[in-house]
Amino acid sequence: MAEPIRIVVTGAAGQIAYSLLYMIARGEVFGIDQPLILHLLDIPPMAGVLEGVVMELNDCALPLLREVIPTTDPNMGFKDVSAAFLVGAMPRKEGMERKDLLSANVKIFKVQGQALDKVAKKDVKVLVVGNPANTNAFVCANYAPSIPRENFSAMTRLDQNRATAQIALKLGVSVSNVSNIIIWGNHSSTQYPDADHGKFFIEETQKSVSRAINDESYLRGAFVETVQKRGASVIAARKMSSAMSAAKAACDHMHDWWNGTAPGQFVSMGVFSDGSYNSPKNVIFSFPVEINNKKWKIVEGLTLNDFAKSKLKLTGEELQEERNEALSVLDASASNL
Ligand SMILES: NC(=O)C1=CN([C@@H]2O[C@H](COP(=O)(O)OP(=O)(O)OC[C@H]3O[C@@H](n4cnc5c(N)ncnc54)[C@H](O)[C@@H]3O)[C@@H](O)[C@H]2O)C=CC1
Numbered sequence: 001m002a003e004p005i006r007i008v009v010t011g012a013a014g015q016i017a018y019s020l021l022y023m024i025a026r027g028e029v030f031g032i033d034q035p036l037i038l039h040l041l042d043i044p045p046m047a048g049v050l051e052g053v054v055m056e057l058n059d060c061a062l063p064l065l066r067e068v069i070p071t072t073d074p075n076m077g078f079k080d081v082s083a084a085f086l087v088g089a090m091p092r093k094e095g096m097e098r099k100d101l102l103s104a105n106v107k108i109f110k111v112q113g114q115a116l117d118k119v120a121k122k123d124v125k126v127l128v129v130g131n132p133a134n135t136n137a138f139v140c141a142n143y144a145p146s147i148p149r150e151n152f153s154a155m156t157r158l159d160q161n162r163a164t165a166q167i168a169l170k171l172g173v174s175v176s177n178v179s180n181i182i183i184w185g186n187h188s189s190t191q192y193p194d195a196d197h198g199k200f201f202i203e204e205t206q207k208s209v210s211r212a213i214n215d216e217s218y219l220r221g222a223f224v225e226t227v228q229k230r231g232a233s234v235i236a237a238r239k240m241s242s243a244m245s246a247a248k249a250a251c252d253h254m255h256d257w258w259n260g261t262a263p264g265q266f267v268s269m270g271v272f273s274d275g276s277y278n279s280p281k282n283v284i285f286s287f288p289v290e291i292n293n294k295k296w297k298i299v300e301g302l303t304l305n306d307f308a309k310s311k312l313k314l315t316g317e318e319l320q321e322e323r324n325e326a327l328s329v330l331d332a333s334a335s336n337l
């Protein structure tokens, strides 16, 4: 069997981590032949809760789990890790937008970027879940200059999964038959869920999602709004933000980064923009990507209509605003970033 790899989950005492840790430890992300050492990072007031999580992980008697290390010290949490799930952050409450969390949460990602830079493996894959995820990932990467920028990503996979599920429901097919639904831009209510390039299988034939649905007002209206506002709808119903579905999405994101995407299929990830599709450069923007040998590549050459272009412009502008606000909050050598 392979040597164990070290994986860190931050916010390990929180609600997303409670589902996520179990899925990782079962082998759903890194494979059923890959032993793991799990690092659980949270803040000092949560040290007692972390002990309980460790007890439960041990009590699961999971064969791949070689060791569980609870800690409140980022330098211990990130030491030698191969993958980092950065979940720990304040969640929004009813009535807030995700960017309202910016001032509290970007400071966390500065500290964690610095710790990753100092002690993590240089090929560490970093997935930022904590909101505002795109801008937190930008901050984290900028404080970890010794780690390649392409190793930092933000999670829009939950949005992709939500969008795929809506399309599958509309078509009356299984989600596993639907692919290539795209999330563009920010993990916020300006994101653009795009079904125009989506495909689905029915009776062993591949078809176009948009042609089969054949309802532009739905695809530009209710579909987009449902996905954009799904996080808020869950908060309104549960009085807490999405957790089980967020954990599943984090596993899907890291699984595909680690193992690659199937030929012809793409997934959405928030990654550093190179200006593709007229997006602003130097923000973490969600694009469709294909993944090979643990390296993502933006899918180029997709045709965007004017509606899509206007949506990408809007979400790109929001990301630029968030980035600038984050930099002013941090009051840190902004001119170097
Ligand atoms: N990108 C996405 O699609 C999604 C993002 N989220 C975001 O994920 C984050 C976590 O959500 P939940 O687990 O529901 O929140 P939670 O409040 O249940 O747990 C957060 C945990 O993070 C810990 N934490 C706070 N500061 C920390 C630090 N500096 N270092 C390590 N741990 C720290 C807290 O003590 C707490 O245990 C929130 O920001 C939420 O908005 C949630 C769902 C989806």
Ligand SMILES: O=C(O)CCC(=O)C(=O)O
Pocket: 091, 092, 097, 098, 131, 158, 230, 231, 232, 234, 241, 242
């Ligand atoms: O909506 C939020 O602010 C928290 C959870 C989240 O990001 C989501 O459910 O998409």
